[in-house]
Amino acid sequence: MSADHSALTFAGHVAVVTGAGSGIGRATAVAFAEAGAQVLGVGRREAPLKETAALHPRIGVLAIDVCGEGAPAEVIRTAVRRWGRIDHLVNNAGATAVMRLADTDEQTVTNLLALNVVAPSLLAHAALPHLRETSGTIINLSSTYGHRPMPGGAHYAATKAAVEQLTRSWALELAEEGVRVNAVAPGPTRTDVMLHAGLTPETADDMYAYERDRIPTHRIASPAEIAHWVLRMADPAGRHATGQVVTVDGGLELI
Incomplete structure:
Protein backbone atom coordinates (compact mmCIF):
# COMPACT_ATOMS: atom_id res chain seq x y z
CA MET A 1 0.00 0.00 0.00
CA SER A 2 2.88 2.36 0.73
CA ALA A 3 4.24 4.56 -2.03
CA ASP A 4 7.70 4.31 -0.40
CA HIS A 5 7.84 8.00 0.50
CA SER A 6 8.97 7.09 4.03
CA ALA A 7 10.62 10.33 5.20
CA LEU A 8 8.14 12.67 6.89
CA THR A 9 8.24 15.01 3.91
CA PHE A 10 4.68 16.19 4.52
CA ALA A 11 4.75 16.60 8.31
CA GLY A 12 2.37 19.41 9.28
CA HIS A 13 0.65 19.34 5.89
CA VAL A 14 -3.00 18.57 5.19
CA ALA A 15 -4.06 16.67 2.08
CA VAL A 16 -7.55 16.15 0.70
CA VAL A 17 -7.85 13.02 -1.44
CA THR A 18 -11.06 12.22 -3.29
CA GLY A 19 -12.00 8.69 -4.29
CA ALA A 20 -10.15 7.44 -1.21
CA GLY A 21 -12.27 4.36 -0.62
CA SER A 22 -10.26 2.13 -2.92
CA GLY A 23 -7.56 1.87 -5.55
CA ILE A 24 -5.31 4.83 -6.29
CA GLY A 25 -7.19 7.09 -3.88
CA ARG A 26 -6.73 4.72 -0.97
CA ALA A 27 -3.06 4.19 -1.79
CA THR A 28 -2.52 7.95 -2.06
CA ALA A 29 -4.23 8.65 1.27
CA VAL A 30 -2.07 6.06 3.00
CA ALA A 31 1.10 7.31 1.32
CA PHE A 32 0.46 10.90 2.41
CA ALA A 33 -0.28 9.77 5.97
CA GLU A 34 2.87 7.65 6.12
CA ALA A 35 4.83 10.70 4.91
CA GLY A 36 3.52 12.78 7.82
CA ALA A 37 0.40 14.50 6.46
CA GLN A 38 -3.04 14.67 7.97
CA VAL A 39 -5.39 13.33 5.31
CA LEU A 40 -9.08 13.78 4.61
CA GLY A 41 -10.16 10.83 2.49
CA VAL A 42 -13.36 11.55 0.58
CA GLY A 43 -15.73 9.16 -1.15
CA ARG A 44 -19.36 8.18 -1.62
CA ARG A 45 -19.31 4.91 0.34
CA GLU A 46 -18.74 5.01 4.08
CA ALA A 47 -17.69 1.38 4.61
CA GLY A 60 -9.87 11.00 8.59
CA VAL A 61 -12.75 10.41 6.21
CA LEU A 62 -15.86 12.10 4.86
CA ALA A 63 -18.58 10.16 3.05
CA ILE A 64 -20.09 12.51 0.49
CA ASP A 65 -20.92 12.55 -3.22
CA VAL A 66 -18.62 15.22 -4.62
CA CYS A 67 -21.12 15.80 -7.45
CA GLY A 68 -23.84 16.79 -4.98
CA GLU A 69 -24.94 20.38 -4.61
CA GLY A 70 -22.62 22.19 -2.21
CA ALA A 71 -20.46 19.09 -1.71
CA PRO A 72 -17.11 20.52 -2.88
CA ALA A 73 -17.39 23.43 -0.46
CA GLU A 74 -18.35 21.04 2.35
CA VAL A 75 -15.30 18.87 1.68
CA ILE A 76 -12.97 21.84 2.00
CA ARG A 77 -14.79 23.21 5.07
CA THR A 78 -14.45 19.83 6.77
CA ALA A 79 -10.69 19.69 6.27
CA VAL A 80 -10.14 23.28 7.38
CA ARG A 81 -12.43 22.87 10.39
CA ARG A 82 -10.49 19.80 11.48
CA TRP A 83 -6.89 20.86 10.80
CA GLY A 84 -6.96 24.59 10.04
CA ARG A 85 -5.34 24.46 6.61
CA ILE A 86 -5.06 22.68 3.27
CA ASP A 87 -1.77 22.08 1.48
CA HIS A 88 -2.69 19.52 -1.18
CA LEU A 89 -5.83 18.72 -3.14
CA VAL A 90 -5.76 15.41 -5.01
CA ASN A 91 -8.60 15.19 -7.52
CA ASN A 92 -8.64 11.43 -7.89
CA ALA A 93 -12.34 10.52 -7.88
CA GLY A 94 -13.48 9.61 -11.35
CA ALA A 95 -15.40 7.16 -13.46
CA THR A 96 -14.94 5.45 -16.80
CA ALA A 97 -17.41 4.16 -19.33
CA VAL A 98 -17.06 1.67 -22.15
CA MET A 99 -19.39 3.20 -24.71
CA ARG A 100 -19.05 3.31 -28.47
CA LEU A 101 -20.41 6.27 -30.43
CA ALA A 102 -23.27 4.15 -31.74
CA ASP A 103 -24.32 3.44 -28.16
CA THR A 104 -23.94 6.97 -26.82
CA ASP A 105 -26.22 7.66 -23.88
CA GLU A 106 -26.82 11.25 -22.81
CA GLN A 107 -26.96 10.51 -19.09
CA THR A 108 -23.70 8.56 -19.19
CA VAL A 109 -21.94 11.46 -20.89
CA THR A 110 -23.42 13.92 -18.39
CA ASN A 111 -22.36 11.79 -15.43
CA LEU A 112 -18.81 11.43 -16.75
CA LEU A 113 -18.44 15.18 -17.16
CA ALA A 114 -19.96 15.87 -13.73
CA LEU A 115 -17.54 13.60 -11.87
CA ASN A 116 -14.40 13.86 -14.00
CA VAL A 117 -14.48 17.57 -14.89
CA VAL A 118 -17.05 19.61 -12.98
CA ALA A 119 -16.41 18.23 -9.47
CA PRO A 120 -12.60 18.67 -9.62
CA SER A 121 -13.12 22.22 -10.86
CA LEU A 122 -15.43 23.10 -7.97
CA LEU A 123 -13.17 21.41 -5.43
CA ALA A 124 -10.18 23.37 -6.71
CA HIS A 125 -12.24 26.58 -6.59
CA ALA A 126 -13.23 25.93 -2.99
CA ALA A 127 -9.71 24.99 -1.93
CA LEU A 128 -7.94 27.86 -3.68
CA PRO A 129 -8.04 30.47 -0.88
CA HIS A 130 -6.42 27.96 1.48
CA LEU A 131 -3.87 26.76 -1.09
CA ARG A 132 -2.82 30.36 -1.64
CA GLU A 133 -2.04 30.66 2.07
CA THR A 134 0.09 27.50 2.13
CA SER A 135 1.65 27.74 -1.36
CA GLY A 136 -0.04 24.43 -1.90
CA THR A 137 -0.60 22.05 -4.78
CA ILE A 138 -3.40 20.62 -6.86
CA ILE A 139 -2.77 17.16 -8.28
CA ASN A 140 -5.27 16.01 -10.88
CA LEU A 141 -5.57 12.39 -11.96
CA SER A 142 -5.72 12.05 -15.71
CA SER A 143 -5.08 8.92 -17.76
CA THR A 144 -2.81 7.82 -20.56
CA TYR A 145 -6.03 8.02 -22.58
CA GLY A 146 -6.20 11.73 -21.87
CA HIS A 147 -3.68 12.19 -24.68
CA ARG A 148 -4.09 9.11 -26.89
CA PRO A 149 -7.18 7.68 -28.60
CA MET A 150 -9.44 5.20 -26.83
CA PRO A 151 -11.82 3.51 -29.29
CA GLY A 152 -14.95 2.55 -27.41
CA GLY A 153 -14.17 4.99 -24.63
CA ALA A 154 -14.06 8.34 -26.38
CA HIS A 155 -16.14 10.24 -23.84
CA TYR A 156 -14.00 9.04 -20.92
CA ALA A 157 -10.86 9.98 -22.85
CA ALA A 158 -12.34 13.40 -23.62
CA THR A 159 -12.94 14.09 -19.92
CA LYS A 160 -9.33 13.23 -19.15
CA ALA A 161 -8.10 15.45 -21.99
CA ALA A 162 -10.13 18.20 -20.32
CA VAL A 163 -8.43 17.46 -16.99
CA GLU A 164 -5.02 17.88 -18.62
CA GLN A 165 -5.98 21.24 -20.11
CA LEU A 166 -7.41 22.38 -16.77
CA THR A 167 -4.08 21.41 -15.22
CA ARG A 168 -2.01 23.44 -17.67
CA SER A 169 -4.30 26.46 -17.64
CA TRP A 170 -4.63 26.59 -13.85
CA ALA A 171 -0.85 26.24 -13.54
CA LEU A 172 -0.38 29.40 -15.60
CA GLU A 173 -3.12 31.26 -13.73
CA LEU A 174 -1.73 30.43 -10.30
CA ALA A 175 2.04 30.38 -10.84
CA GLU A 176 2.57 33.91 -9.52
CA GLU A 177 0.51 33.06 -6.44
CA GLY A 178 2.75 30.14 -5.49
CA VAL A 179 0.15 27.41 -6.13
CA ARG A 180 1.41 24.55 -8.28
CA VAL A 181 -0.90 22.42 -10.44
CA ASN A 182 0.20 19.12 -11.96
CA ALA A 183 -1.36 15.88 -13.12
CA VAL A 184 -0.51 12.20 -13.01
CA ALA A 185 -1.75 10.13 -15.94
CA PRO A 186 -1.82 6.41 -15.10
CA GLY A 187 -2.00 3.68 -17.65
CA PRO A 188 -3.90 0.47 -16.89
CA THR A 189 -3.85 0.02 -13.11
CA ARG A 190 -5.28 -2.84 -11.09
CA THR A 191 -8.30 -1.23 -9.38
CA ASP A 192 -12.04 -1.85 -9.26
CA VAL A 193 -12.84 0.95 -11.73
CA MET A 194 -13.76 -1.51 -14.48
CA LEU A 195 -16.22 -3.26 -12.20
CA HIS A 196 -17.85 0.08 -11.36
CA ALA A 197 -18.12 0.69 -15.11
CA GLY A 198 -20.34 -2.39 -15.33
CA LEU A 199 -17.86 -5.01 -16.54
CA THR A 200 -17.88 -8.49 -15.07
CA PRO A 201 -14.73 -9.65 -13.23
CA GLU A 202 -14.02 -12.02 -16.11
CA THR A 203 -14.31 -9.26 -18.72
CA ALA A 204 -12.15 -6.94 -16.61
CA ASP A 205 -9.47 -9.65 -16.33
CA ASP A 206 -9.56 -10.11 -20.11
CA MET A 207 -9.08 -6.36 -20.60
CA TYR A 208 -6.14 -6.29 -18.19
CA ALA A 209 -4.57 -9.23 -20.02
CA TYR A 210 -5.01 -7.46 -23.35
CA GLU A 211 -3.46 -4.25 -22.00
CA ARG A 212 -0.60 -6.12 -20.30
CA ASP A 213 0.37 -7.66 -23.64
CA ARG A 214 0.48 -4.20 -25.26
CA ILE A 215 2.41 -2.41 -22.51
CA PRO A 216 6.16 -2.40 -23.26
CA THR A 217 6.98 -3.38 -19.66
CA HIS A 218 4.29 -6.11 -19.76
CA ARG A 219 2.94 -5.07 -16.37
CA ILE A 220 -0.27 -3.66 -14.96
CA ALA A 221 0.54 -0.97 -12.38
CA SER A 222 -0.41 -1.23 -8.72
CA PRO A 223 -2.21 1.69 -7.03
CA ALA A 224 0.84 2.26 -4.82
CA GLU A 225 3.02 2.86 -7.88
CA ILE A 226 0.70 5.63 -9.02
CA ALA A 227 0.47 7.09 -5.50
CA HIS A 228 4.25 7.35 -5.48
CA TRP A 229 4.09 9.79 -8.39
CA VAL A 230 1.24 11.77 -6.86
CA LEU A 231 3.44 12.42 -3.84
CA ARG A 232 6.41 13.23 -6.04
CA MET A 233 4.40 15.95 -7.76
CA ALA A 234 3.21 17.32 -4.42
CA ASP A 235 6.67 17.28 -2.81
CA PRO A 236 7.82 20.77 -1.74
CA ALA A 237 11.26 19.93 -3.13
CA GLY A 238 9.71 19.99 -6.60
CA ARG A 239 8.45 23.55 -6.31
CA HIS A 240 9.67 24.50 -9.80
CA ALA A 241 7.45 21.91 -11.53
CA THR A 242 4.00 23.11 -12.50
CA GLY A 243 1.66 22.48 -15.42
CA GLN A 244 3.13 19.03 -15.98
CA VAL A 245 1.32 15.81 -16.88
CA VAL A 246 3.41 12.86 -15.74
CA THR A 247 2.42 9.69 -17.55
CA VAL A 248 2.95 6.45 -15.63
CA ASP A 249 1.93 3.70 -18.05
CA GLY A 250 4.92 1.43 -18.66
CA GLY A 251 5.58 3.09 -22.01
CA LEU A 252 2.11 2.48 -23.45
CA GLU A 253 1.81 6.03 -24.79
CA LEU A 254 4.95 5.49 -26.88
CA ILE A 255 3.42 2.88 -29.15
Missing part, protein backbone atom coordinates in the same frame (compact mmCIF):
# COMPACT_ATOMS: atom_id res chain seq x y z
CA PRO A 48 -14.69 1.44 2.22
CA LEU A 49 -13.63 4.80 3.62
CA LYS A 50 -13.56 3.34 7.10
CA GLU A 51 -11.33 0.56 5.79
CA THR A 52 -8.98 3.22 4.41
CA ALA A 53 -9.00 5.13 7.71
CA ALA A 54 -8.11 1.95 9.60
CA LEU A 55 -4.85 1.75 7.66
CA HIS A 56 -3.33 4.83 9.33
CA PRO A 57 -4.24 7.02 12.32
CA ARG A 58 -3.60 10.24 10.39
CA ILE A 59 -6.43 9.52 7.95
Whole structure:
Protein backbone atom coordinates (compact mmCIF):
# COMPACT_ATOMS: atom_id res chain seq x y z
CA MET A 1 0.00 0.00 0.00
CA SER A 2 2.88 2.36 0.73
CA ALA A 3 4.24 4.56 -2.03
CA ASP A 4 7.70 4.31 -0.40
CA HIS A 5 7.84 8.00 0.50
CA SER A 6 8.97 7.09 4.03
CA ALA A 7 10.62 10.33 5.20
CA LEU A 8 8.14 12.67 6.89
CA THR A 9 8.24 15.01 3.91
CA PHE A 10 4.68 16.19 4.52
CA ALA A 11 4.75 16.60 8.31
CA GLY A 12 2.37 19.41 9.28
CA HIS A 13 0.65 19.34 5.89
CA VAL A 14 -3.00 18.57 5.19
CA ALA A 15 -4.06 16.67 2.08
CA VAL A 16 -7.55 16.15 0.70
CA VAL A 17 -7.85 13.02 -1.44
CA THR A 18 -11.06 12.22 -3.29
CA GLY A 19 -12.00 8.69 -4.29
CA ALA A 20 -10.15 7.44 -1.21
CA GLY A 21 -12.27 4.36 -0.62
CA SER A 22 -10.26 2.13 -2.92
CA GLY A 23 -7.56 1.87 -5.55
CA ILE A 24 -5.31 4.83 -6.29
CA GLY A 25 -7.19 7.09 -3.88
CA ARG A 26 -6.73 4.72 -0.97
CA ALA A 27 -3.06 4.19 -1.79
CA THR A 28 -2.52 7.95 -2.06
CA ALA A 29 -4.23 8.65 1.27
CA VAL A 30 -2.07 6.06 3.00
CA ALA A 31 1.10 7.31 1.32
CA PHE A 32 0.46 10.90 2.41
CA ALA A 33 -0.28 9.77 5.97
CA GLU A 34 2.87 7.65 6.12
CA ALA A 35 4.83 10.70 4.91
CA GLY A 36 3.52 12.78 7.82
CA ALA A 37 0.40 14.50 6.46
CA GLN A 38 -3.04 14.67 7.97
CA VAL A 39 -5.39 13.33 5.31
CA LEU A 40 -9.08 13.78 4.61
CA GLY A 41 -10.16 10.83 2.49
CA VAL A 42 -13.36 11.55 0.58
CA GLY A 43 -15.73 9.16 -1.15
CA ARG A 44 -19.36 8.18 -1.62
CA ARG A 45 -19.31 4.91 0.34
CA GLU A 46 -18.74 5.01 4.08
CA ALA A 47 -17.69 1.38 4.61
CA PRO A 48 -14.69 1.44 2.22
CA LEU A 49 -13.63 4.80 3.62
CA LYS A 50 -13.56 3.34 7.10
CA GLU A 51 -11.33 0.56 5.79
CA THR A 52 -8.98 3.22 4.41
CA ALA A 53 -9.00 5.13 7.71
CA ALA A 54 -8.11 1.95 9.60
CA LEU A 55 -4.85 1.75 7.66
CA HIS A 56 -3.33 4.83 9.33
CA PRO A 57 -4.24 7.02 12.32
CA ARG A 58 -3.60 10.24 10.39
CA ILE A 59 -6.43 9.52 7.95
CA GLY A 60 -9.87 11.00 8.59
CA VAL A 61 -12.75 10.41 6.21
CA LEU A 62 -15.86 12.10 4.86
CA ALA A 63 -18.58 10.16 3.05
CA ILE A 64 -20.09 12.51 0.49
CA ASP A 65 -20.92 12.55 -3.22
CA VAL A 66 -18.62 15.22 -4.62
CA CYS A 67 -21.12 15.80 -7.45
CA GLY A 68 -23.84 16.79 -4.98
CA GLU A 69 -24.94 20.38 -4.61
CA GLY A 70 -22.62 22.19 -2.21
CA ALA A 71 -20.46 19.09 -1.71
CA PRO A 72 -17.11 20.52 -2.88
CA ALA A 73 -17.39 23.43 -0.46
CA GLU A 74 -18.35 21.04 2.35
CA VAL A 75 -15.30 18.87 1.68
CA ILE A 76 -12.97 21.84 2.00
CA ARG A 77 -14.79 23.21 5.07
CA THR A 78 -14.45 19.83 6.77
CA ALA A 79 -10.69 19.69 6.27
CA VAL A 80 -10.14 23.28 7.38
CA ARG A 81 -12.43 22.87 10.39
CA ARG A 82 -10.49 19.80 11.48
CA TRP A 83 -6.89 20.86 10.80
CA GLY A 84 -6.96 24.59 10.04
CA ARG A 85 -5.34 24.46 6.61
CA ILE A 86 -5.06 22.68 3.27
CA ASP A 87 -1.77 22.08 1.48
CA HIS A 88 -2.69 19.52 -1.18
CA LEU A 89 -5.83 18.72 -3.14
CA VAL A 90 -5.76 15.41 -5.01
CA ASN A 91 -8.60 15.19 -7.52
CA ASN A 92 -8.64 11.43 -7.89
CA ALA A 93 -12.34 10.52 -7.88
CA GLY A 94 -13.48 9.61 -11.35
CA ALA A 95 -15.40 7.16 -13.46
CA THR A 96 -14.94 5.45 -16.80
CA ALA A 97 -17.41 4.16 -19.33
CA VAL A 98 -17.06 1.67 -22.15
CA MET A 99 -19.39 3.20 -24.71
CA ARG A 100 -19.05 3.31 -28.47
CA LEU A 101 -20.41 6.27 -30.43
CA ALA A 102 -23.27 4.15 -31.74
CA ASP A 103 -24.32 3.44 -28.16
CA THR A 104 -23.94 6.97 -26.82
CA ASP A 105 -26.22 7.66 -23.88
CA GLU A 106 -26.82 11.25 -22.81
CA GLN A 107 -26.96 10.51 -19.09
CA THR A 108 -23.70 8.56 -19.19
CA VAL A 109 -21.94 11.46 -20.89
CA THR A 110 -23.42 13.92 -18.39
CA ASN A 111 -22.36 11.79 -15.43
CA LEU A 112 -18.81 11.43 -16.75
CA LEU A 113 -18.44 15.18 -17.16
CA ALA A 114 -19.96 15.87 -13.73
CA LEU A 115 -17.54 13.60 -11.87
CA ASN A 116 -14.40 13.86 -14.00
CA VAL A 117 -14.48 17.57 -14.89
CA VAL A 118 -17.05 19.61 -12.98
CA ALA A 119 -16.41 18.23 -9.47
CA PRO A 120 -12.60 18.67 -9.62
CA SER A 121 -13.12 22.22 -10.86
CA LEU A 122 -15.43 23.10 -7.97
CA LEU A 123 -13.17 21.41 -5.43
CA ALA A 124 -10.18 23.37 -6.71
CA HIS A 125 -12.24 26.58 -6.59
CA ALA A 126 -13.23 25.93 -2.99
CA ALA A 127 -9.71 24.99 -1.93
CA LEU A 128 -7.94 27.86 -3.68
CA PRO A 129 -8.04 30.47 -0.88
CA HIS A 130 -6.42 27.96 1.48
CA LEU A 131 -3.87 26.76 -1.09
CA ARG A 132 -2.82 30.36 -1.64
CA GLU A 133 -2.04 30.66 2.07
CA THR A 134 0.09 27.50 2.13
CA SER A 135 1.65 27.74 -1.36
CA GLY A 136 -0.04 24.43 -1.90
CA THR A 137 -0.60 22.05 -4.78
CA ILE A 138 -3.40 20.62 -6.86
CA ILE A 139 -2.77 17.16 -8.28
CA ASN A 140 -5.27 16.01 -10.88
CA LEU A 141 -5.57 12.39 -11.96
CA SER A 142 -5.72 12.05 -15.71
CA SER A 143 -5.08 8.92 -17.76
CA THR A 144 -2.81 7.82 -20.56
CA TYR A 145 -6.03 8.02 -22.58
CA GLY A 146 -6.20 11.73 -21.87
CA HIS A 147 -3.68 12.19 -24.68
CA ARG A 148 -4.09 9.11 -26.89
CA PRO A 149 -7.18 7.68 -28.60
CA MET A 150 -9.44 5.20 -26.83
CA PRO A 151 -11.82 3.51 -29.29
CA GLY A 152 -14.95 2.55 -27.41
CA GLY A 153 -14.17 4.99 -24.63
CA ALA A 154 -14.06 8.34 -26.38
CA HIS A 155 -16.14 10.24 -23.84
CA TYR A 156 -14.00 9.04 -20.92
CA ALA A 157 -10.86 9.98 -22.85
CA ALA A 158 -12.34 13.40 -23.62
CA THR A 159 -12.94 14.09 -19.92
CA LYS A 160 -9.33 13.23 -19.15
CA ALA A 161 -8.10 15.45 -21.99
CA ALA A 162 -10.13 18.20 -20.32
CA VAL A 163 -8.43 17.46 -16.99
CA GLU A 164 -5.02 17.88 -18.62
CA GLN A 165 -5.98 21.24 -20.11
CA LEU A 166 -7.41 22.38 -16.77
CA THR A 167 -4.08 21.41 -15.22
CA ARG A 168 -2.01 23.44 -17.67
CA SER A 169 -4.30 26.46 -17.64
CA TRP A 170 -4.63 26.59 -13.85
CA ALA A 171 -0.85 26.24 -13.54
CA LEU A 172 -0.38 29.40 -15.60
CA GLU A 173 -3.12 31.26 -13.73
CA LEU A 174 -1.73 30.43 -10.30
CA ALA A 175 2.04 30.38 -10.84
CA GLU A 176 2.57 33.91 -9.52
CA GLU A 177 0.51 33.06 -6.44
CA GLY A 178 2.75 30.14 -5.49
CA VAL A 179 0.15 27.41 -6.13
CA ARG A 180 1.41 24.55 -8.28
CA VAL A 181 -0.90 22.42 -10.44
CA ASN A 182 0.20 19.12 -11.96
CA ALA A 183 -1.36 15.88 -13.12
CA VAL A 184 -0.51 12.20 -13.01
CA ALA A 185 -1.75 10.13 -15.94
CA PRO A 186 -1.82 6.41 -15.10
CA GLY A 187 -2.00 3.68 -17.65
CA PRO A 188 -3.90 0.47 -16.89
CA THR A 189 -3.85 0.02 -13.11
CA ARG A 190 -5.28 -2.84 -11.09
CA THR A 191 -8.30 -1.23 -9.38
CA ASP A 192 -12.04 -1.85 -9.26
CA VAL A 193 -12.84 0.95 -11.73
CA MET A 194 -13.76 -1.51 -14.48
CA LEU A 195 -16.22 -3.26 -12.20
CA HIS A 196 -17.85 0.08 -11.36
CA ALA A 197 -18.12 0.69 -15.11
CA GLY A 198 -20.34 -2.39 -15.33
CA LEU A 199 -17.86 -5.01 -16.54
CA THR A 200 -17.88 -8.49 -15.07
CA PRO A 201 -14.73 -9.65 -13.23
CA GLU A 202 -14.02 -12.02 -16.11
CA THR A 203 -14.31 -9.26 -18.72
CA ALA A 204 -12.15 -6.94 -16.61
CA ASP A 205 -9.47 -9.65 -16.33
CA ASP A 206 -9.56 -10.11 -20.11
CA MET A 207 -9.08 -6.36 -20.60
CA TYR A 208 -6.14 -6.29 -18.19
CA ALA A 209 -4.57 -9.23 -20.02
CA TYR A 210 -5.01 -7.46 -23.35
CA GLU A 211 -3.46 -4.25 -22.00
CA ARG A 212 -0.60 -6.12 -20.30
CA ASP A 213 0.37 -7.66 -23.64
CA ARG A 214 0.48 -4.20 -25.26
CA ILE A 215 2.41 -2.41 -22.51
CA PRO A 216 6.16 -2.40 -23.26
CA THR A 217 6.98 -3.38 -19.66
CA HIS A 218 4.29 -6.11 -19.76
CA ARG A 219 2.94 -5.07 -16.37
CA ILE A 220 -0.27 -3.66 -14.96
CA ALA A 221 0.54 -0.97 -12.38
CA SER A 222 -0.41 -1.23 -8.72
CA PRO A 223 -2.21 1.69 -7.03
CA ALA A 224 0.84 2.26 -4.82
CA GLU A 225 3.02 2.86 -7.88
CA ILE A 226 0.70 5.63 -9.02
CA ALA A 227 0.47 7.09 -5.50
CA HIS A 228 4.25 7.35 -5.48
CA TRP A 229 4.09 9.79 -8.39
CA VAL A 230 1.24 11.77 -6.86
CA LEU A 231 3.44 12.42 -3.84
CA ARG A 232 6.41 13.23 -6.04
CA MET A 233 4.40 15.95 -7.76
CA ALA A 234 3.21 17.32 -4.42
CA ASP A 235 6.67 17.28 -2.81
CA PRO A 236 7.82 20.77 -1.74
CA ALA A 237 11.26 19.93 -3.13
CA GLY A 238 9.71 19.99 -6.60
CA ARG A 239 8.45 23.55 -6.31
CA HIS A 240 9.67 24.50 -9.80
CA ALA A 241 7.45 21.91 -11.53
CA THR A 242 4.00 23.11 -12.50
CA GLY A 243 1.66 22.48 -15.42
CA GLN A 244 3.13 19.03 -15.98
CA VAL A 245 1.32 15.81 -16.88
CA VAL A 246 3.41 12.86 -15.74
CA THR A 247 2.42 9.69 -17.55
CA VAL A 248 2.95 6.45 -15.63
CA ASP A 249 1.93 3.70 -18.05
CA GLY A 250 4.92 1.43 -18.66
CA GLY A 251 5.58 3.09 -22.01
CA LEU A 252 2.11 2.48 -23.45
CA GLU A 253 1.81 6.03 -24.79
CA LEU A 254 4.95 5.49 -26.88
CA ILE A 255 3.42 2.88 -29.15
